[in-house]
Amino acid sequence: MDIDIIEENVPQFESIKLAGKRPLAVDEAHPFELEIISSGYSGRSAVERYIQVISQCPSLALPAFQAALELVLQMSDTTLYRAVVTSYEQTAIASNGELPPLADVHQLNQHWLDDMKQKNQAQRVKLETELKTYTSNMIKESIRMAYRDLGDFYRATGDHATALKHYTKSREFCTTSQHVLEMCLSVLELLIEHRNYAHMSTYVFKADAALDATSIARGPAAAPTAPASAATGKDKAAAEREKVQSKLDVSIALSYLGQGNFEKAAQAFLKVGSVKSLGDWAGRLIAPSDVAIYTTLCALSTFSRQQIRKQILNNDNFGVYIEQEPYVRELLESYMGNRFKLMLEILERYSTRHALDLHLAYHIAALTNQIRSRALVQYFQPFASIKLERMSTAFGWTVEELERQVVTLIQSGEIQARVDRQNKILKAKETDQRSALFARAIKSGETMQVANRKLLLRMRLQQADLIVKAPRSQITGHTSEYLLSDYYMS
Amino acid sequence: MSQPGSSAAAAQATHAGTSQSVDALSVDTFVSQVITTGAAVLAGKSGGLAPKDTRDAALAQMLSSGDDPLLVLDPEQYTWGYLHILCARLSNTSPSKPSPEVIETFCRRFNPEQARLAPQKVTVLAKGIVRVAAELGNDKFALGPLYNLVTRYPSSLACLTTVHPIFVTRCVATKHYTLALPVLAVPITTIDLKLSDLTYSDNLTYHYAGGVALGALKRWKDAEEFFEICASSPAQLPAAIQLEASKKLVLTQLIIYGKTVPPPKYTNSALQRLLKSSPYGAFAKSYPLGKAQLLASIQKDLDLFTTEKHLGLIHQAIDRAPRWLIQKLTSTYLTLGLGDIAKEVGINSEEEVRSIIVNMIETDEISATISADGTVTFSDPVPQISKIDVERILRQAQEQTRLLYELERTMNANKDYLTKVRSLSLLLI
Numbered sequence: 001m002d003i004d005i006i007e008e009n010v011p012q013f014e015s016i017k018l019a020g021k022r023p024l025a026v027d028e029a030h031p032f033e034l035e036i037i038s039s040g041y042s043g044r045s046a047v048e049r050y051i052q053v054i055s056q057c058p059s060l061a062l063p064a065f066q067a068a069l070e071l072v073l074q075m076s077d078t079t080l081y082r083a084v085v086t087s088y089e090q091t092a093i094a095s096n097g098e099l100p101p102l103a104d105v106h107q108l109n110q111h112w113l114d115d116m117k118q119k120n121q122a123q124r125v126k127l128e129t130e131l132k133t134y135t136s137n138m139i140k141e142s143i144r145m146a147y148r149d150l151g152d153f154y155r156a157t158g159d160h161a162t163a164l165k166h167y168t169k170s171r172e173f174c175t176t177s178q179h180v181l182e183m184c185l186s187v188l189e190l191l192i193e194h195r196n197y198a199h200m201s202t203y204v205f206k207a208d209a210a211l212d213a214t215s216i217a218r219g220p221a222a223a224p225t226a227p228a229s230a231a232t233g234k235d236k237a238a239a240e241r242e243k244v245q246s247k248l249d250v251s252i253a254l255s256y257l258g259q260g261n262f263e264k265a266a267q268a269f270l271k272v273g274s275v276k277s278l279g280d281w282a283g284r285l286i287a288p289s290d291v292a293i294y295t296t297l298c299a300l301s302t303f304s305r306q307q308i309r310k311q312i313l314n315n316d317n318f319g320v321y322i323e324q325e326p327y328v329r330e331l332l333e334s335y336m337g338n339r340f341k342l343m344l345e346i347l348e349r350y351s352t353r354h355a356l357d358l359h360l361a362y363h364i365a366a367l368t369n370q371i372r373s374r375a376l377v378q379y380f381q382p383f384a385s386i387k388l389e390r391m392s393t394a395f396g397w398t399v400e401e402l403e404r405q406v407v408t409l410i411q412s413g414e415i416q417a418r419v420d421r422q423n424k425i426l427k428a429k430e431t432d433q434r435s436a437l438f439a440r441a442i443k444s445g446e447t448m449q450v451a452n453r454k455l456l457l458r459m460r461l462q463q464a465d466l467i468v469k470a471p472r473s474q475i476t477g478h479t480s481e482y483l484l485s486d487y488y489m490s
Numbered sequence: 491m492s493q494p495g496s497s498a499a500a501a502q503a504t505h506a507g508t509s510q511s512v513d514a515l516s517v518d519t520f521v522s523q524v525i526t527t528g529a530a531v532l533a534g535k536s537g538g539l540a541p542k543d544t545r546d547a548a549l550a551q552m553l554s555s556g557d558d559p560l561l562v563l564d565p566e567q568y569t570w571g572y573l574h575i576l577c578a579r580l581s582n583t584s585p586s587k588p589s590p591e592v593i594e595t596f597c598r599r600f601n602p603e604q605a606r607l608a609p610q611k612v613t614v615l616a617k618g619i620v621r622v623a624a625e626l627g628n629d630k631f632a633l634g635p636l637y638n639l640v641t642r643y644p645s646s647l648a649c650l651t652t653v654h655p656i657f658v659t660r661c662v663a664t665k666h667y668t669l670a671l672p673v674l675a676v677p678i679t680t681i682d683l684k685l686s687d688l689t690y691s692d693n694l695t696y697h698y699a700g701g702v703a704l705g706a707l708k709r710w711k712d713a714e715e716f717f718e719i720c721a722s723s724p725a726q727l728p729a730a731i732q733l734e735a736s737k738k739l740v741l742t743q744l745i746i747y748g749k750t751v752p753p754p755k756y757t758n759s760a761l762q763r764l765l766k767s768s769p770y771g772a773f774a775k776s777y778p779l780g781k782a783q784l785l786a787s788i789q790k791d792l793d794l795f796t797t798e799k800h801l802g803l804i805h806q807a808i809d810r811a812p813r814w815l816i817q818k819l820t821s822t823y824l825t826l827g828l829g830d831i832a833k834e835v836g837i838n839s840e841e842e843v844r845s846i847i848v849n850m851i852e853t854d855e856i857s858a859t860i861s862a863d864g865t866v867t868f869s870d871p872v873p874q875i876s877k878i879d880v881e882r883i884l885r886q887a888q889e890q891t892r893l894l895y896e897l898e899r900t901m902n903a904n905k906d907y908l909t910k911v912r913s914l915s916l917l918l919i
Contacts, residue, residue, distance in 0.1 A: 407822055411818075411821075418821070418823055418824045418868075421823050422825040422827065427824055430870075431870070435875065438875045438880075442875070450715070456679055458724060458756065460681040461681055461723060462724050464681045464683050466681065466688060466724070467726060468691075469727065470726065
């Protein structure tokens with residue numbers, strides 16, 4: 001049993017994300033349509049997105065609330081239902097009467113709650129009895145299935161911790177690597193739903209190993225059958241394998257994104273297979289347009305221009321994803337065409353959309369900052385000196401704003417230049433490499449000599465065994481007694 | 491080693507002296523032995539003379555003729571015996587303390603080679619001098635004799651002795667910092683336990699007190715080295731004085747570099763942890779900010795800084811904060827108005843900023859020019875390296891190499907090392 005049970009199953013970012021943020025504006029300049037959610041996602045993932053909208057942007061709270069209610073009442077998760085209701089209630093209270101209070105919009109559906117509770121209870125008892133019977137009969141495969149069913153059940157009712165426990169428990173009763181794979185994918189789905197990024201990679205690696213094992217096991221088995229059917233079987237297996245691989249790639253990419261490792265996230269997203277290979281995850285966990293957005297933002301913030309051209313723009317597979325979200329192509333092209341003003345405008349225009357995204361919300365500020373800095377660095381690269389005014393028009397900022405940005409970049413060492421404040425010019429730094437080298441060599445020579453001397457003394461001290469030891473009595477440190485007066489007070 | 495004049499007499503006297511010395515030792519016989527016998531011979535058997543306390547009691551007596559043995563013996567010729575009597579007389583129980591003049595003369599005239607035969611006695615003497623000075627109520631008295639002792643006793647100032655820490659602490663305690671400079675200028679490179687009965691706290695105290703003295707003279711760079719040596723001395727457990735030294739080290743580094751420098755890797759890690767979590771770590775972390783902010787940030791721990799007597803250093807560091815901020819600006823800006831600088835640095839008056847900048851230009855901390863309208867133009871200082879500099883540095887490097895090579899040779903010839911290597915290679919086979 002090499003699967004670590006994750007005890008802390010609460011997404012660590014949620015509280016930070018939702019705490020004390022100003023309400024997001026949805027207006028002409030920052031469009032956001034609930035359509036995106038209703039058409040792109042289904043089930044729990046749609047409801048959670050609605051909750052995000054309800055709590056963060058009051059102007060859309062009411063329609064989002066209604067849409068969420070409609071969905072959640074078809075499910076069997078009472079906790080989720082309560083979460084939807086509470087989030088609306090809080091937004092309504094915070095809106096100072098702009099939104100109708102909860103009582104006017106929706107009456108708590110106690111009947112449904114009781115009903116669902118009973119049903120869930122009955123279902124649980126049934127599944128647990130099954131599990132007990134199987135355990136006493138010692139039928140491995142049935143026990144595994146019973147655990148899996150219990151896991152599915154708890155997942156549907158919103159008890160993530162218990163669901164995870166049952167899924168991992170089923171690992172003990174897996175007999176083939178196909179089963180292990182199935183278990184890993186279930187756990188991954190659960191983790192993605194719950195945005196538990198830190199643990200995803202563990203299960204991705206396990207699943208990878210299991211995936212390799214299944215394809216090896218299948219290889220020889222297919223050999224004795226007729227060559228024709230073997231070929232089709234192989235194709236089918238390859239397609240199946242690609243599907244699983246895509247899911248794993250999505251998981252690992254999400255885990256990198258969740259942990260703020262944007263470059264690796266972009267690389268991983270680019271490995272994801274065709275849209276079709278996402279299979280039942282599309283919509284349930286992640287929409288193809290999400291893949292396009294995540295990849296593009298991550299790539300813009302970390303990739304070089306060459307990489308972007310080669311890996312994204314000339315990538316046919318990824319082109320299909322981009323088609324899902326036309327503004328992403330615009331964003332990429334404006335960056336590649338050095339139209340930074342346009343690029344920043346697009347980013348700003350879709351900032352609401354990004355902030356309302358479940359996986360992106362926490363990182364969007366950092367991503368935007370990084371993209372902006374890279375743009376500035378790239379813009380300045382070919383110049384020896386440039387007027388700040390010209391630069392500010394290229395970025396659509398005021399001179400003061402630009403100067404502030406440039407100064408932070410200089411201080412963090414990303415731009416090798418200095419600002420001429422009086423004449424408003426940015427000037428690249430020139431260093432005399434030869435004398436700099438001399439200076440560096442001399443300095444390191446001196447430090448080395450000093451270090452040598454100190455080390456020699458240290459060595460001698462150790463040879464003479466003059467090492468500070470634990471005091472037998474209170475001898476140590478008392479030497480400082482008569483030095484205790486402030487000699488530096490002037 | 492023995493006195494050239496008395497070597498012939500010594501050979502005869504040894505036989506006569508041995509039989510009588512064991513039972514009844516009086517100061518008379520001791521003096522006659524010292525006069526007749528070579529110091530080296532006596533030193534060789536002094537362990538078997540008599541129990542230490544009775545011997546000291548005997549040596550503290552006057553001669554039977556009523557003369558003071560210290561006036562009879564010549565300190566230069568009979569240094570070894572003189573030292574023993576002097577130490578006996580300096581001890582607490584002694585009824586007749588030697589006069590300050592006697593001590594001074596001895597320290598000025600003693601023969602180092604003979605003195606090295608009785609290292610413990612030198613330590614006792616040094617401590618005794620301090621005590622005498624305290625009894626006289628004249629702290630400064632100790633400095634002269636101690637200075638003579640510390641400079642004349644070891645074969646080279648690079649050897650640490652027990653007198654070193656005593657001398658430097660007295661200098662610090664009496665605020666005669668410059669007096670310690672000739673001693674502090676020679677870095678310690680040799681530790682010889684035969685030369686002096688050192689303990690680890692001698693090394694720590696010496697470097698700590700040396701750092702304090704150099705810091706008081708505003709020779710920050712030297713002070714930094716001393717504090718660093720103290721803080722990074724080998725330790726199984728960090729000593730309290732090492733923690734004090736690291737605190738001072740951090741503050742000193744803020745004054746010289748405007749930031750802390752990571753300590754050598756071999757520094758005890760517990761020390762670093764302690765320091766980081768202390769208010770000193772917090773102060774170093776927030777440094778450099780505007781003066782007002784820094785002053786506000788230390789308010790909370792003001793009591794601690796005051797009781798630990800570091801407020802003076804902290805204020806000096808805070809006074810220098812604007813300089814570091816200005817220096818930072820030079821890497822970001824080419825030109826700045828005095829008003830802008832004042833705003834960035836958090837100083838209200840432009841005049842103050844101007845005077846700081848002028849001073850910084852004078853001390854070569856930045857290279858800049860101030861124009862009449864108050865615009866400061868920063869320029870890159872181009873380091874000028876002449877051929878002579880390069881040659882000097884190369885020579886130094888060669889010297890280092892030679893030194894290290896010698897060291898390796900001695901190491902290769904070291905018996906312990908060889909046995910270890912041999913046992914290791916046997917293990918590998």
